[in-house]
Amino acid sequence: MASDRMDGKTDSGDPRFEILIVGMNGDLRGKQLPPGTEDKVWAGDIRLPTSTQSLDIWGDDNDDITGLSLTIGDPDGKVIPDRRSLAPMPWAPEGSMQVLATMHEFDGSPSFMDPRAILASVVERYAARGLTPVVATELEFYVTSGDWRETGRPCPPGSLTYRGEPNGFQLYDMSAVDALDGYLQTLRAYAKAQDLPADATTAEFGPGQFEVNLLHRAxxxxxxxxxxxxxxxxxQAARRHGLxxxxxAKPYSEHAGSGLHVHASIIDGQGRNILDAKGGEPKLLKSVTAGLLNTMREAQLIFAPFANSYRRFQPGSFAPVDLTWGSGHRGTAIRIPDKDGPAARIEHRVAGADANPYLLLAAILGGMLTGLDGELDPGEETTPSHIPVNTARLTHDFLSAVEIFRTSPFIADIFGARYQALYGDTKRKEALAHLRTVSDFDYRTYLPRL
Structure with missing residues (x-):
């Protein structure tokens, strides 16, 4: 029998091969294959129902509202692997591998439901202009104790508490890093094994909250x-350590939420950053910023895809609530860290850690595209000493975000009208289910008094 080791390896057992597709919610679904069957994968002979990518957060295909499952016979699609994504699974028996794939119809066209295909179609629009987007992500997440199934809620690992209470804010606190050093070492070992371009790991505000930066890619x-x-x-690293x-986006009501920040620039065919202001007025940088701000409310459902996501948007937090921009200002929706040189770029700070990264990048790059088509004005800059008046706001309401998304011409253009309807209808069901659910807050607050 295989034994788990603290270095994240499994001593014995047969290796496996996993072919994975990405679901609507950024979830991985697919097939686990025995050794010796990889040829079927590379030949494109793996099949899955196309409706697999229409499943909601509960795993329901919602055929009654989408008509994409049994109504049409729940047809298969071809699962075509992307060799570039082939990577080892260091938590599994030696020799185990995983590969990401894109769902295709039998006529060879990508499925309209595949998030990887949606992002690829946006990138193709840049390529048609002789341009390439360059992006990097910064992912925040929490590490909690492993007994959440029994308690029904998260709580910080014991090494970060005193008598069950968190030890306070841990921003950049190396003692918090040291307290979970074993876990973080395993995470870094896994990242190295998969050749992920992981850079710095930092402790964030909340107890057990960390951020891992991934280096930019063209x-x-x-x-x-x-x-x-x-x-x-x-x-997987957390499981290895019983965590x-x-x-x-907001696992604790009393602690900071987790974001997924995106840095983005654009290079031309010679590798030059076209957002570089070269010491002058950053007209193009401002224009793509305006494009992002102009489309932000329409795309908020992508940035905040669940009911819990909207708990993160709190006044006075680092999660933006206004459609603002600023140079180096971390309280704005769009931050401009640099306007000159190869590092000229925007930082998009709206999305939660729960966002589907493919749909997120499609929405961001799509918004930037609108800024390439004309000289748009992002409005007044927000600074620590100046907050523009009458600034438009993001919504704090899940259902409102759904309705804005469902009627947006921008969303229909970037994601396709069919995916807009599928995603919008599925999220509307989720929003209504949340609205109908009577919570502990209701009972605790109203039952004793009303």
Whole structure:
């Protein structure tokens, strides 16, 4: 019988091969194959129902509202692997591998439901202009104790508490890093094994909250793959140490939420950053910023895809609530860290850690595209001493975000009208279920008094 080792390896057992597709919610689904069957994968002979990518957060295909499952016979699609994403699974028996794939119809076209295909289609629009987006992600997540199934809620690992209470804020606190050093070492070992471009790991505000930065790539699809793989290895490393990792946007009401920040620039065919202001007025940088701000409310459902996501948008927090921009200002929705040189870029700070990285990058790059088509004005800059008046706001309401998404021409253009309807209808069901659910807050607050 295989034994678990603290270095994250499994001593024995047969290796396995996993072919994975990405679901609507950034979840991984697919097939686990025995050794010696990899040829079927590379030949494109693996099949899965196309409806697999229409499943909601509960795993329901919602055929009654989408008509994409049994109504049409629940047809198969071809699962075509992307060799670039082939990576070892260091938590599994030696020799185990995983590969990401894209769902295709039998006529060879990508499924309209596949998040990887949606992002690829946006990248193709840049390529048609002779341009390439360059992106990097910064993922925040919490590590919690492993007894969450029994307690029904998360709590910090014991090494970060005193008599069950958190030890206070841990921002950049190396003692918090030291307290979970074994876990973080395993995470880094897994990242190295998968050749992920992981850079710094830092302790964030909340107890057990960490951020891992991934270096930029001139390949948006690969950058999204990196982010998804990072989420998986964070969870696998946690399991190895009897812990739990979570990318919920707001796992604790009293602690900071977790974000997924995206840095993005654009290079031309000669590798030059076209956002570089070269010491002058950053007109193009401002224009793509305006494009992002103009489309932000329409795409908020992508940035905040669940009911829990909206608990993160709190006034006075680092999660933005206004459609603002600023140079180096971490309280704004769009931050401009640099306007000159190869590092000129925007930082998009709205999305939660729960966002699907493929849909997230598609929405961001799509918004930037609108800024390439004309000289748009992002409005007044937000500074620590100046907050523009009458600034538009993001919504704090899940159902409102759903309705804005469902009627947006921008969303229909970037994601396709069919995916807009599928995603919007599925999320509307989730939002209504949340609205109808009577919570502990209701009972605790109202039952004794009303």
């Amino acid at each position: 390949d948006a699809l690969a950058a999204a793959d990196d982010c998804l793989y990072l989420k998986r290895i964070a969870e 739990k990792s979570t990318c919920m």
